[in-house]
Each structure stands twice: as C-alpha cells, then as structure tokens.
Amino acid sequence: MNRSIARRGRRALARFLVAGPLLAAGALSAVPAAHAAAGDSIRINEVVTTGDVNDSIELFNKGTAAIDVSGWILKDNDKDHTYKIAAGTTLAAGGYRAFDVHATFGLGSDDEARLYLADGKTLVDGFSWSAHSDPSWSRCPDGTGAFKQATAVTLGAPNNCGTSGGGGSTTPVAWPGSSSVATADASNVFGQDLSGLYQEGDVLWGAQNSGKLWRLVRDGSTGWKPDTGNGWSSGKTLRFSGGSGSPDSEGVTLTGSGSAGGAFVASERDGNASGTSRLSVLKYDVAASGSSLTASKEWNLTSDLPSAGSNLGLEGITWVPDGYLTGAAFKDASTGAAYDPARYGAHSGGVFFVGVEGTGMIYGYVLADSGGYTRVASLSSGMAGVMELQWEPQATRLWAVCDDTCHGQHRTLRIDATGAFTTSAVYNRPTGMPDYNNEGFALAGSGECVSGAKPVYWSDDANDGGHALRRGTISC
Structure with missing residues (x-):
C-alpha cells in the first residue's frame, strides 16, 4: 500500500x-x-x-x-x-x-x-x-x-461470537523474546513502502508496494543489504503476465521448493489503475535475468472474495504444506470434509493463505498449476486488519500480524480439534519498539537458534528514522 x-x-x-x-x-x-x-x-x-x-x-x-x-x-x-x-x-x-x-x-x-x-x-x-x-x-x-x-467482521467464515474458537486466550501477553529491537538496514536504502518479508536462509525477500521485489543478503551478523548481482541492486520491477501493469506488491512467500520454485507475491491492485481492486497472487521466476520480472502465472481472486477498498485488499501471504494440514486433520471448507490434496490435482504441495487488510480476514486457497483455484478456508484473524502472514514450520503455527492499526499486535493460530485454524496466543509488540507501521514480519529458521532465541525481522512501511528493517528476537 x-x-x-x-x-x-x-x-x-x-x-x-x-x-x-x-x-x-x-x-x-x-x-x-x-x-x-x-x-x-x-x-x-x-x-x-x-x-x-x-x-x-x-x-x-x-x-x-x-x-x-x-x-x-x-x-x-x-x-x-x-x-x-x-x-x-x-x-x-x-x-x-x-x-x-x-x-x-x-x-x-x-x-x-x-x-x-x-x-x-x-x-x-x-x-x-x-x-x-x-x-x-x-x-x-x-x-x-x-x-x-x-466483535469482528467474518464474511465468508464462522461468526466471531466472543470466543477465541480454539481455547487459546485472546488476552494479549508480553512479546516472547527480547524487549529491545535494533535497525537491520543502512540508512535510507528502501525509502517508504517496504512491506512483506520472507527469510530463506541467507536471503531475505522483500515486497515493496511500488511494484518491486528485493533480494537481500547478509550485511554482517545482524543486518541485510540489497544483492548486487543479477540486476537486484535496486530491486526488480514486477509486471503482470504479458509484461503489463504495476502490481501493488504487498506480501511474498515461497513454497517447499524454495526460491527455485518461484516467488509468490500478493497484490491488491494494479498501480496503473489504483482505484480498482485486483486481488491476485502472482508467481515469478526469480532466477530470470534483467531488472524486471514478468509473472508466469496470475491467480486473480477478486471475484471470489468480498469486496474491499482498492487500498485495503491482500496484504499478507504464506504457504502451509499439505503434510501438516493432513496430519492435523484440517477441514476443507469447500467440501466440509477432511482436506485431501489428491482432490486438487497438480498444485504447489500446500495451501496459500492470504490476509486482507480492510477486514482482518484470512483465506486459504489451493492454487492449481493450471491457473484455477479453490478456496478451502475462511477465518477471522480477530484483528482489525492483517498486514502479514507467516508459517513457522518449527513451531507448526501460523502468524498473523497487524501494524499500527492494532498497535503492532501479533497472533498465532493452530488447527484445533474441529480441523479449523483458531487463535492459540496473542502477543504485544516488543516494548522497546515504538508503534511503527510494520507491514512485514519474518522469522529465522531453527538453525539460527542461539541460547534459546532466534532472530525475527519487521519491515516499517513508513521508513521511520530512515530505516525500513528492524531486528528482534523470539524464543525458539
């Protein structure tokens, strides 16, 4: 945005x-x-x-x-x-x-x-x-x-009738890590509008609302900087299929295949037609050369979702593997039965979950390789808006993150006995971090755990103090 x-x-x-x-x-x-x-x-x-x-x-x-x-x-x-x-x-x-x-x-x-x-x-x-x-x-x-x-709009999903849905408390508690944060980028590298984040080992992917995707590499032990190779120095410009338009890129995620399987970007509109919603997931080959990337596939979900303001649409995206979903007896909302990946033919091997800023809703989709899609989940985050979604495989939990609209609240969700994702915990932002307009959140993998804690990162859309990236920790 x-x-x-x-x-x-x-x-x-x-x-x-x-x-x-x-x-x-x-x-x-x-x-x-x-x-x-x-x-x-x-x-x-x-x-x-x-x-x-x-x-x-x-x-x-x-x-x-x-x-x-x-x-x-x-x-x-x-x-x-x-x-x-x-x-x-x-x-x-x-x-x-x-x-x-x-x-x-x-x-x-x-x-x-x-x-x-x-x-x-x-x-x-x-x-x-x-x-x-x-x-x-x-x-x-x-x-x-x-x-x-x-207490919340839940169009297309079970109503929020005053319970957490899965027995988890909805009372916010202290951040489960260090209360302090530090900058993780050099001064004024990105400017405003840095949004979704996704960490892939020694690479941090960043989606910027101006229609850019960044590939960031380590800068010392605590920070990140733009990759200078293969046209990534200033981020790569994103285009819709056919090379047209300017996706308002808000979120980015990878599948179990990593970046070799493509980067998946959530976009809420075409910047060249900013008054019209275009709620899409776009797939990009990030190994392609040049300074721009053209989507190899677009799943346009606009007609399947309740309308949202053109600047209040898809913000977060994450991918959850089929193996976890079937093992946890995830209930497929399109059939009312246990989720069966074989029902959907060739797809990514998981379900893509997208978050809507304007309503706080989260929707799960199987995105078929053919370009079709099926909605298999609709749930309320319990927050006024969702700016980021992250799947944390080590802890088997889905993170939903809000910005200053909700004073930086974070929620985790897990599949309960009914087969639905429900709130398992609610966390306040670290006390040492001001109420920034954080729209991105990424967690390091378990390999970075040191003394029981690992790094997490936030992207500040407003570039407060000239910095768009900040680093904190969370308990492993």
Missing part, C-alpha cells in the same frame, strides 16, 4: 465507514412457515452496513446437503430494491457466502435484510436492525442463534 500520512488518512476513513455506533439491538423479522424446503437450510447469517466500502449480506447453509441459490433475491426494506444472486451459485453444507449489495442498494442504520426464493415472493429469512453494524450483525451460533453485534 502506498503509505505516508495520506495513506493513513485513507485507511482511517475506511475504518470509520466500516464501524457505525452501537445504538440498539437488532430483531429478527417474521418468516412465514410456508416456503420451499430448500429455504429451511439457508439463513441470513451476517450483515455489515458500512457504507460504500462494504454493504454485505452473508448467507449460511445450516443443512446437510448443498443448496443451489441461483436466482434467489436479496432485498432491503424497500420492495423495489433487489439483488439477484448469480446463476451457478451453490452453498455447500455448512458453507458461507457473502454478497456485496452496495452497488444495488445501501444498508442503512434503520433497515432490513430479506432473502426470497427466485420467485421474488416467497420469503426465506429476514433480519431488521435499528443501528449500523459495529462492526458486524452476526448470528450466534451460526445459522440458528439470535443476531448480536459481533
């Missing part, structure tokens, strides 16, 4: 739009007894009334069979306002699907969400409220409970 004061102002405005004041409790509207049998399973499950940033109605299938909702109608309290669900839309058993209706009708502070069968007359479900969502009107429990103001 192109930051500085203007950037923070834009995000502050978006945050204001996604959280109205809590004035009164909502109430369920009457639902007639006579409606199609399929309608018995489908319920309005979450409503977000956030102006033109995201006015959304989520549906949930509480039944045991998939339901085709093609042509079904969503309305507010005006009978002439109708949103028709697209053909080919099916909700799997236990599945969630959010529909952004703001382009058709807005959801006000005293309004109603109604769901009809395709005839436009048979009411399936409805919910009315007398205050804007703060931030989300959610059924608790999903599909069957009463609506309440939940």
Whole structure:
C-alpha cells in the first residue's frame, strides 16, 4: 500500500465507514412457515452496513446437503430494491457466502435484510436492525442463534461470537523474546513502502508496494543489504503476465521448493489503475535475468472474495504444506470434509493463505498449476486488519500480524480439534519498539537458534528514522 500520512488518512476513513455506533439491538423479522424446503437450510447469517466500502449480506447453509441459490433475491426494506444472486451459485453444507449489495442498494442504520426464493415472493429469512453494524450483525451460533453485534467482521467464515474458537486466550501477553529491537538496514536504502518479508536462509525477500521485489543478503551478523548481482541492486520491477501493469506488491512467500520454485507475491491492485481492486497472487521466476520480472502465472481472486477498498485488499501471504494440514486433520471448507490434496490435482504441495487488510480476514486457497483455484478456508484473524502472514514450520503455527492499526499486535493460530485454524496466543509488540507501521514480519529458521532465541525481522512501511528493517528476537 502506498503509505505516508495520506495513506493513513485513507485507511482511517475506511475504518470509520466500516464501524457505525452501537445504538440498539437488532430483531429478527417474521418468516412465514410456508416456503420451499430448500429455504429451511439457508439463513441470513451476517450483515455489515458500512457504507460504500462494504454493504454485505452473508448467507449460511445450516443443512446437510448443498443448496443451489441461483436466482434467489436479496432485498432491503424497500420492495423495489433487489439483488439477484448469480446463476451457478451453490452453498455447500455448512458453507458461507457473502454478497456485496452496495452497488444495488445501501444498508442503512434503520433497515432490513430479506432473502426470497427466485420467485421474488416467497420469503426465506429476514433480519431488521435499528443501528449500523459495529462492526458486524452476526448470528450466534451460526445459522440458528439470535443476531448480536459481533466483535469482528467474518464474511465468508464462522461468526466471531466472543470466543477465541480454539481455547487459546485472546488476552494479549508480553512479546516472547527480547524487549529491545535494533535497525537491520543502512540508512535510507528502501525509502517508504517496504512491506512483506520472507527469510530463506541467507536471503531475505522483500515486497515493496511500488511494484518491486528485493533480494537481500547478509550485511554482517545482524543486518541485510540489497544483492548486487543479477540486476537486484535496486530491486526488480514486477509486471503482470504479458509484461503489463504495476502490481501493488504487498506480501511474498515461497513454497517447499524454495526460491527455485518461484516467488509468490500478493497484490491488491494494479498501480496503473489504483482505484480498482485486483486481488491476485502472482508467481515469478526469480532466477530470470534483467531488472524486471514478468509473472508466469496470475491467480486473480477478486471475484471470489468480498469486496474491499482498492487500498485495503491482500496484504499478507504464506504457504502451509499439505503434510501438516493432513496430519492435523484440517477441514476443507469447500467440501466440509477432511482436506485431501489428491482432490486438487497438480498444485504447489500446500495451501496459500492470504490476509486482507480492510477486514482482518484470512483465506486459504489451493492454487492449481493450471491457473484455477479453490478456496478451502475462511477465518477471522480477530484483528482489525492483517498486514502479514507467516508459517513457522518449527513451531507448526501460523502468524498473523497487524501494524499500527492494532498497535503492532501479533497472533498465532493452530488447527484445533474441529480441523479449523483458531487463535492459540496473542502477543504485544516488543516494548522497546515504538508503534511503527510494520507491514512485514519474518522469522529465522531453527538453525539460527542461539541460547534459546532466534532472530525475527519487521519491515516499517513508513521508513521511520530512515530505516525500513528492524531486528528482534523470539524464543525458539
């Protein structure tokens, strides 16, 4: 994201739009007894009334069979306002699907969400409220409970009904390492907008929002500097497939094949069309020569995800191996059953998890080698925004990191007994680090453990004090 004061102002405005004041409790509207049998399973499950940033109605299938909702109608309290669900839309058993209706009708502070069968007359479900969502009107429990103001927007995932989900405490505790941090780069090497990080042994990869990828090498025992070989001295310019555009590169990760298998970059838009979301994962051959890299593949996820402001989209990305997921009995949200990698044919050997800044949501995708994709997970980070995701294989935990929006909070998630990723711990930033706009976070491998601690690194998007990289430690 192109930051500085203007950037923070834009995000502050978006945050204001996604959280109205809590004035009164909502109430369920009457639902007639006579409606199609399929309608018995489908319920309005979450409503977000956030102006033109995201006015959304989520549906949930509480039944045991998939339901085709093609042509079904969503309305507010005006009978002439109708949103028709697209053909080919099916909700799997236990599945969630959010529909952004703001382009058709807005959801006000005293309004109603109604769901009809395709005839436009048979009411399936409805919910009315007398205050804007703060931030989300959610059924608790999903599909069957009463609506309440939940603590987080969870469109496309189980509602946040006031629990951590996996038994882990959501009360922040002290950083599990040294309280002090130090700079890890020379003065003014990167300037602003350094974002996602990923450490691969003696190389630190960095994604910069201006459409650049950096390959950094060791600078002494504690710092990093740009590689001067093979065109990397000033970072390499990134392009979409075909050599066009300027990806707003926010996150970077590698698979089990390392950089030889390509670098995967999360981008939220094309810098040449900055007002339009383009939520994509791009694959690059980092061994290619020259000063620029053209994506060999793009998985454009925009149509599969709830809409976000063009500067509030994909921020973090990480890859989790299939071996861990199957061993932990990870539940595939697309099937409702245990995750089976063989179902998806040729892919990376794992699942890519992406984090959304504007909602704090995390989504898991199998990205097929053919260019197709399947969403297999949707979960809330429990934070207002996700700026970075990192898989730590030695501790088998997923890190979700927020910037100064959440005062530098870090969360770890593990797969629980239900097969879902849930919060296992919440950490404050080290007390010796000011509340920087840290958008990147990387952990060293177990081989760097010394006296029970290993290095971690943060990238400061605002380049405070002329430095974009800082180094701390964490317990091994």
